[in-house]
Amino acid sequence: MFPRRSKSKLITTLTKKLLSRLRLWAVTVRDSFVVLLPLTFLGVAATLLGNVPFPAMQRLMVQFLGIGWQEGTQNVVNATYGVFGLALAVVLSIRLARRLPVIEGSELPQAWVGLAALVNFMLCLTFRGTPTMAALGHDSMLLGIIIGLATPELLRPLIAMRRVTPNYESDPTFYYAIRMTLPLVIASSIVMLAAKVVMGLPPLSMYWLATLPTVINPWIDADWLLSSMAVLINQALWFVGIHGNKVWDLLQAQTLFGAAGAAYDPARAWRPLIDTFVLLGGSGATFGLVISLFIVVREGPFRRLAWMSLLPSFFNINELLIFGVPVALNQTFLLPFFLAPLVLTLLALVAVHTNLVPLLNLVVPWSTPPLLSGYLLTGSWRGAVLQAFGLLVSTLIYLPFVRRAEVARLRSQTEIFDAAISAIASQSQRHLRSEQLGEEVSLVARGLLVALRHDIGSSALSLAFQPKHDRRGAAVGVEALLRWQHSSHGLIRADVAVRLAEEGGLIRRLGAWVLEEACACKARWNTLGLSHITMAINVSPLQLDDPQLPALLSRCLDRYHLSASEIELEITESQAIPLLEVVDRNLEKIVAMGVSLAMDDFGMGYSSLLHMRRFYIRTIKIDGSLIRDVLTNPTSRDIIHTIAALGHTRQLEVVAEFVETVEQRDALAALGCEIFQGYLYSPPLPDEACVEYLLTNGTQVDDKVALATASVFS
Ligand code: C2E
Numbered sequence: 211m212f213p214r215r216s217k218s219k220l221i222t223t224l225t226k227k228l229l230s231r232l233r234l235w236a237v238t239v240r241d242s243f244v245v246l247l248p249l250t251f252l253g254v255a256a257t258l259l260g261n262v263p264f265p266a267m268q269r270l271m272v273q274f275l276g277i278g279w280q281e282g283t284q285n286v287v288n289a290t291y292g293v294f295g296l297a298l299a300v301v302l303s304i305r306l307a308r309r310l311p312v313i314e315g316s317e318l319p320q321a322w323v324g325l326a327a328l329v330n331f332m333l334c335l336t337f338r339g340t341p342t343m344a345a346l347g348h349d350s351m352l353l354g355i356i357i358g359l360a361t362p363e364l365l366r367p368l369i370a371m372r373r374v375t376p377n378y379e380s381d382p383t384f385y386y387a388i389r390m391t392l393p394l395v396i397a398s399s400i401v402m403l404a405a406k407v408v409m410g411l412p413p414l415s416m417y418w419l420a421t422l423p424t425v426i427n428p429w430i431d432a433d434w435l436l437s438s439m440a441v442l443i444n445q446a447l448w449f450v451g452i453h454g455n456k457v458w459d460l461l462q463a464q465t466l467f468g469a470a471g472a473a474y475d476p477a478r479a480w481r482p483l484i485d486t487f488v489l490l491g492g493s494g495a496t497f498g499l500v501i502s503l504f505i506v507v508r509e510g511p512f513r514r515l516a517w518m519s520l521l522p523s524f525f526n527i528n529e530l531l532i533f534g535v536p537v538a539l540n541q542t543f544l545l546p547f548f549l550a551p552l553v554l555t556l557l558a559l560v561a562v563h564t565n566l567v568p569l570l571n572l573v574v575p576w577s578t579p580p581l582l583s584g585y586l587l588t589g590s591w592r593g594a595v596l597q598a599f600g601l602l603v604s605t606l607i608y609l610p611f612v613r614r615a616e617v618a619r620l621r622s623q624t625e626i627f628d629a630a631i632s633a634i635a636s637q638s639q640r641h642l643r644s645e646q647l648g649e650e651v652s653l654v655a656r657g658l659l660v661a662l663r664h665d666i667g668s669s670a671l672s673l674a675f676q677p678k679h680d681r682r683g684a685a686v687g688v689e690a691l692l693r694w695q696h697s698s699h700g701l702i703r704a705d706v707a708v709r710l711a712e713e714g715g716l717i718r719r720l721g722a723w724v725l726e727e728a729c730a731c732k733a734r735w736n737t738l739g740l741s742h743i744t745m746a747i748n749v750s751p752l753q754l755d756d757p758q759l760p761a762l763l764s765r766c767l768d769r770y771h772l773s774a775s776e777i778e779l780e781i782t783e784s785q786a787i788p789l790l791e792v793v794d795r796n797l798e799k800i801v802a803m804g805v806s807l808a809m810d811d812f813g814m815g816y817s818s819l820l821h822m823r824r825f826y827i828r829t830i831k832i833d834g835s836l837i838r839d840v841l842t843n844p845t846s847r848d849i850i851h852t853i854a855a856l857g858h859t860r861q862l863e864v865v866a867e868f869v870e871t872v873e874q875r876d877a878l879a880a881l882g883c884e885i886f887q888g889y890l891y892s893p894p895l896p897d898e899a900c901v902e903y904l905l906t907n908g909t910q911v912d913d914k915v916a917l918a919t920a921s922v923f924s
């Protein structure tokens with residue numbers, strides 16, 4: 211037996227686990243509705259077309275498309291809405307399989323999870339006899355959700371249990387197909403058993419509802435209660451993604467509602483009243499939601515959705531909103547989704563009971579636009595005014611919730627963006643496209659890549675220049691650093707831009723632009739008396755195997771009348787330099803031209819020392835992370851000292867970057883560094899500011915440092 215303390219702890223952990231799993235389910239269901247948006251969209255369009263409420267337009271359609279034209283739209287409805295339940299089961303199971311924590315490395319192969327969901331869904335349906343077309347669609351939405359959630363949950367432990375050593379000679383698809391068969395059979399058997407048990411339960415009876423009017427009527431007109439109940443039940447069904455109207459039709463025909471076309475009866479709920487004055491824009495009075503979206507959201511997906519659902523909303527079709535925002539299963543919209551129609555129901559009943567609006571005994575098609583339908587049902591402008599007032603009320607109810615949803619969306623968008631930026635910066639180049647990165651991150655990466663491709667050569671890209679100083683404090687050179695101003699995200703980190711370019715096959719174009727731009731700047735600076743300042747340009751290892759690189763460089767030198775000694779190329783160590791002959795030949799040619807090479811981030815790369823042997827390096831830039839703790843970490847100090855000594859013996863220039871304080875600089879000088887770069891002197895500066903810096907304080911010599919740090923190696 212557990213001691214009391216650990217028992218309660220166990221319960222808390224279990225509750226937490228359960229809650230987080232429920233949350234995962236809810237998020238995945240919502241997300242699956244979004245995946246199915248194209249289906250919804252097609253369905254909405256076909257429904258809209260098939261239900262034009264204006265007889266003149268109907269006649270026009272017959273004229274153009276022939277008598278049976280509605281058959282065509284009905285086919286589209288069948289192929290979209292008509293398979294919605296099944297599609298939901300499959301999509302949901304795949305989405306959940308991706309998100310469930312993996313047990314002991316046994317990942318769920320998505321194709322087979324989807325397949326299992328398909329089988330399970332059909333198994334459950336066939337329990338009710340041969341499935342009809344309608345059974346695959348909205349009628350089975352709930353079944354779709356249950357199967358979509360249950361299938362991966364069942365398969366997960368089954369797959370983990372049956373570990374099979376893969377035979378690497380066999381085709382991986384074949385391997386999975388064989389491996390998944392038994393778990394699939396077991397999962398389906400469990401589902402079949404559960405379906406059998408559920409079918410054995412007594413059917414849910416709503417007939418007790420029918421007795422309500424007789425109980426209530428002596429006290430108060432029953433329509434107050436029955437109409438409100440009908441509306442709330444409808445909302446509840448829609449909220450969990452079930453086509454409320456259909457279920458409503460099944461349940462309420464005999465219970466809540468009077469016969470179709472019957473006159474208004476205060477002892478019953480009256481459907482025309484609800485259709486016309488409550489379901490403005492569809493269930494949930496969502497026309498108010500559309501208006502709120504237009505008021506609150508200026509741009510982004512909610513704005514686009516508002517535009518897309520505007521026309522359907524006029525005809526009271528709102529699946530796009532319910533599954534697109536989404537409203538279904540979204541706790542943010544739970545309250546207004548129930549409250550708005552409830553308030554409108556009570557408003558309509560007040561108007562009817564006080565004889566403010568007359569009611570005609572006729573059927574107005576449910577797809578008739580608001581204002582018009584109100585006028586038709588009452589034969590009076592008052593009906594239209596009541597609807598207009600209803601629209602105002604529902605808009606006001608939705609407004610604060612839309613605001614909250616938009617704020618949350620923006621926040622999560624920023625979070626995703628930041629996460630994507632750090633993922634891009636930290637991933638090694640080959641992984642950017644991989645699935646591990648997560649969909650959101652790779653979507654951000656792809657979006658940025660498209661923007662970068664577009665921005666190369668435009669004013670969105672620029673260079674900043676960071677001065678380098680010698681021991682005496684005189685500025686001797688600058689390093690050109692890329693700056694990218696994204697149109698909506700602002701400044702993007704240079705290393706992220708470079709990594710994206712490397713991954714997206716843009717690095718040669720970007721590198722060529724940097725080279726050209728830096729040389730153009732340097733030429734301008736020379737006319738201002740800054741020809742003694744060298745220009746260091748960063749080059750990605752992935753540019754080095756470009757056979758055109760030496761020619762490109764020499765063309766730049768010629769065009770801007772620069773001497774090769776004014777330019778230095780910094781090759782970073784953060785990525786492997788390809789072991790290709792063309793790389794060695796390129797660098798030989800470049801060195802032969804007189805352009806010097808610097809090894810950037812020296813000390814932290816794959817094979818810093820090997821590169822010293824492979825290329826004619828003239829400068830070593832010690833990695834910033836070593837410099838950062840030079841004052842606090844004796845090991846870093848020793849490494850710096852060793853690198854400096856090595857550089858000295860090989861007659862290389864040793865540069866320390868990331869120098870932020872005088873103490874750091876003095877320590878680095880004492881360890882043998884000769885050139886310093888960092889915030890102590892200046893951050894990277896835009897072109898003109900850097901020129902001004904170099905002309906005014908860049909050349910002043912700090913004698914104290916020069917004396918105090920006379921070379922330790924001489
Ligand atoms: P890097 O070549 O090591 O450049 C030095 C980075 O350190 C720059 O970041 C610079 O702004 C920053 N920095 C300068 N002084 C200090 C300091 O005192 N403290 C600290 N903490 N940081 C300092 P930036 O501009 O964000 O560039 C990041 C990296 O992106 C560069 O690292 C370089 O690898 C790459 N990069 C930038 N421009 C280019 C380019 O034109 N081509 C290529 N291939 N890579 C580039």
Ligand code: CA
Pocket residue numbers: 689748780810
């Ligand atoms: Ca650099």
Ligand code: CA
Pocket residue numbers: 810811831833834867
């Ligand atoms: Ca560096």
